[in-house]
Amino acid sequence: MLEAHALACERGDARLFSGLAFVLGAGGLLRVRGPNGSGKTSLLRILAGLTRAAAGEVRWRGERIDVLRDAYGQEMLFIGHAPAVKDELTVDENLEFSARLSNLDGSAQARRAALERLGVARRANLAARHLSQGQRRRTALARLALAARVPLWILDEPFTALDADAIECVRSLAAEHLAAGGSVVLTSHQEVDIGAGTARDIRLGDAG
Amino acid sequence: MRAAFLLVIRRDLQVALRRKGDLLNVLVFFVIVASLFPLGVGPEPNQLRAMAPGVVWVAALLAALLSLPRLFAADHLDGTLEQMLIAARPLPAVVLGKIASHWIVAGLPLALLAPVLGLQYDLPARALGVLAFSVLIGTPVLSLIGAVGAALTLGLRGAGVLVGLLVLPLYIPVLIFGAGAVSASLAGLDPAPHLSLLGAFLAVSSFVGPWAACAALRVSLD
Numbered sequence: 001m002l003e004a005h006a007l008a009c010e011r012g013d014a015r016l017f018s019g020l021a022f023v024l025g026a027g028g029l030l031r032v033r034g035p036n037g038s039g040k041t042s043l044l045r046i047l048a049g050l051t052r053a054a055a056g057e058v059r060w061r062g063e064r065i066d067v068l069r070d071a072y073g074q075e076m077l078f079i080g081h082a083p084a085v086k087d088e089l090t091v092d093e094n095l096e097f098s099a100r101l102s103n104l105d106g107s108a109q110a111r112r113a114a115l116e117r118l119g120v121a122r123r124a125n126l127a128a129r130h131l132s133q134g135q136r137r138r139t140a141l142a143r144l145a146l147a148a149r150v151p152l153w154i155l156d157e158p159f160t161a162l163d164a165d166a167i168e169c170v171r172s173l174a175a176e177h178l179a180a181g182g183s184v185v186l187t188s189h190q191e192v193d194i195g196a197g198t199a200r201d202i203r204l205g206d207a208g
Numbered sequence: 209m210r211a212a213f214l215l216v217i218r219r220d221l222q223v224a225l226r227r228k229g230d231l232l233n234v235l236v237f238f239v240i241v242a243s244l245f246p247l248g249v250g251p252e253p254n255q256l257r258a259m260a261p262g263v264v265w266v267a268a269l270l271a272a273l274l275s276l277p278r279l280f281a282a283d284h285l286d287g288t289l290e291q292m293l294i295a296a297r298p299l300p301a302v303v304l305g306k307i308a309s310h311w312i313v314a315g316l317p318l319a320l321l322a323p324v325l326g327l328q329y330d331l332p333a334r335a336l337g338v339l340a341f342s343v344l345i346g347t348p349v350l351s352l353i354g355a356v357g358a359a360l361t362l363g364l365r366g367a368g369v370l371v372g373l374l375v376l377p378l379y380i381p382v383l384i385f386g387a388g389a390v391s392a393s394l395a396g397l398d399p400a401p402h403l404s405l406l407g408a409f410l411a412v413s414s415f416v417g418p419w420a421a422c423a424a425l426r427v428s429l430d
Contacts, residue, residue, distance in 0.1 A: 048294050051430050073296040082287025088226040089219070097219050098288075101212075103296035127226075 001025050002047070002152060002183060007056035009042045016042055017204050018055065026151070026181045029174075029197040031188070038205025040187040041081065044156045047185060048078040060152070074103060076152040081160075083140035087129035091120055091139050094128055095146075104146040114145035118169060133161045141166075144173045153177060155186040167192060212297035216305030217312075223282075224313045230278060234314050235321060238271035242325045253330050260329030261339065261390030262383075267325075268318045268343055269379050272350040275314035276375065277368045279306060279351075279358040280425070289362075293429060303425070304418040307355045315347030331394070338393040342406060346386040349409045352417030353378050359424035382409060 001023065008018035016039030024030050032040045045051040047058055049065045049072060058065045065072045085094050092111055099106035115121040118138040128136065141158060153174070159167050171192055174184050178197030224231055245263045246256055283289040283306075292302045322343040323336040331339065357375035361367040389402035 050290060050294060070296055070298050073294050076294070078291070078294055080287055080290055082285070082290065084287035084291045086219075086223060086282075086286060086288065088223045093219075093222070097215070098291060100215050101291060101295045101297055101302075 001061055002185070003059045003062075004047070005056050005059070007043070007046060007058070008054045009039050009046060009051075010054040011039070011042060015054075020056070020202070022200070022202060024183050024185065024200075025198075026183060027178050027197045028183045029178055029194055029199040030183075030185045031199060031201045032185065032204065033187070033201055034204035040204055041156055043202075043204065044078070044154050044185065044187060045080070048076065048080075048154050049073075050078075075150060076154060077102060077143065077147045077150045078154045078156075079140055079143065079158060080156045083136050085128045085131075085136050085139050088127065090125050090127055091115065091131070091135075092124040094139055095142050098140075098143055099146050102143070102147070102150075104143065104150070106146070110146055111142075114142040115139075117145045117173075118142045119165060134163060134166065137161045138166055141170055141173075144170065144177075148177065148180065148182075151182050153182065153184045153186075155184065157187055157189070159188050159190045159192055171195075209298055209301045212301040213305040213308070215297075216292075216302050217309045220306060220309035221312065224309065230275075231313055231317075234271050234275045235317050237274055238267050238318055238321060239325065241270060242267040243328060246328055256329045257331060257394065260326060260331050261335075261387040261394070263329070264322055264325050264339060265343070265346075265383050265387040265390075268322065268347065268386075269350065269376070269383055271318060272314060272347060272354060273372055273375065273379075275310070276354040276358045276371050277361075279310050279355055280362050281358075281367070284362050284429075289425070290429060293425060299422045299425075300418045303355065303421050304414075307351050307418065307421070310355070311348050311351040315351055316344075318347055319344040331390075335390055335393045338399045338403075339390045342386045342389045342399075342403060345403070345406050345410055346382050349382050349406070349413045350379060352410075352413040355417055355421040356424055359421045359428060362425070362428040382406065385409070 003023045005021055007020040009016045032043055034040050046053045060068060060072050084098060095111050096106050115124050118141055120135055120138045158170050171194055174194050175196035178184060242264050280289060319340055323340045326336045326339050354375050357371045361370045385402045385405045389399040392402055393399040
């Protein structure tokens with residue numbers, strides 16, 4: 001269970017949001033909405049433990065995430081704007097490294113299934129430098145297909161640069177995850193109905 | 209801990225092998241800088257022999273410095289560093305893995321090349337051995353200290369210059385005792401005290417370096 005208490009975020013002199021609180025339970029979907037620059041990415045980075053909040057705290061199962069550190073890393077998967085895909089490595093090597101880094105099932109069989117699901121299996125042995133933007137995203141998102149047992153997914157604009165097939169694929173992965181009792185936090189400018197779990201919206205940038 | 213360390217080393221070496229240009233740049237730089245001095249100073253053997261330890265060590269320092277900005281920058285740009293910071297693996301092990309692979313790619317080859325460069329300066333065999341050994345145990349210290357500087361300047365404008373300003377003063381003890389060991393051997397003295405001190409630097413920096421680099425990375429990526 002992810003809890004946020006009185007979170008505030010500042011970037012430079014600007015206060016992006018303050019007094020933000022929510023509780024996200026098993027099977028819960030949290031959609032973070034708001035215009036550009038309203039602090040969606042900052043909020044997600046705070047929830048992932050990458051950025052420190054100006055005020056407030058984030059707790060996972062009752063413990064502060066900055067105390068948990070890699071124990072929280074075991075239970076959370078963050079996919080940000082940057083795909084974390086290395087040009088020099090092949091698609092499969094990239095997936096293997098990110099899977100092992102996050103302690104996911106990185107066996108050849110599981111990787112093959114994940115790449116097939118995201119539709120990049122045919123490119124498995126191609127260096128990532130030759131991939132298109134969308135294929136790069138798909139490679140990054142293939143981690144989701146390995147992360148069914150990781151309870152919390154934090155996805156920053158997961159649908160960007162994806163075509164309709166890939167969006168449907170990510171949607172179904174998220175839906176399965178929610179149905180299995182996982183939690184998902186995501187931002188998206190596209191209206192994609194995940195169609196599972198108990199959805200909640202947070203709007204940033206309205207109240208100021 | 210060990211799994212994460214080996215995982216990162218394996219991947220970084222894999223990436224380095226596919227970007228051989230970067231690897232060669234450092235070595236060519238090292239060879240050229242160390243070879244400029246005999247050309248500029250002239251072929252007086254005694255003079256060359258006396259300045260050899262300092263020149264080779266300064267060249268090694270600059271070569272190590274040249275390769276530092278790349279230590280974290282590529283991973284920072286493509287988002288891998290973010291993943292490392294929040295991963296399920298302990299960050300110090302990951303960072304130590306990155307430092308170790310940096311040393312394998314940019315430090316170890318310097319130790320192998322140093323005696324060859326020493327030949328240009330007409331160093332006797334014993335001094336060549338001491339030179340190679342001092343570079344071998346000195347370069348990991350350069351990578352460890354350099355990692356802290358590289359982490360602190362991550363994503364800043366002019367990071368390359370800044371890293372030099374930050375890190376070079378900290379390299380001075382390594383330079384003094386590294387070159388000192390070779391000079392002692394040239395003078396017929398025992399280089400062991402200098403080498404032991406270098407070893408002590410290595411022990412301390414391998415304990416402190418990764419933790420400091422982790423803290424610096426967390427600040428830089430905030």
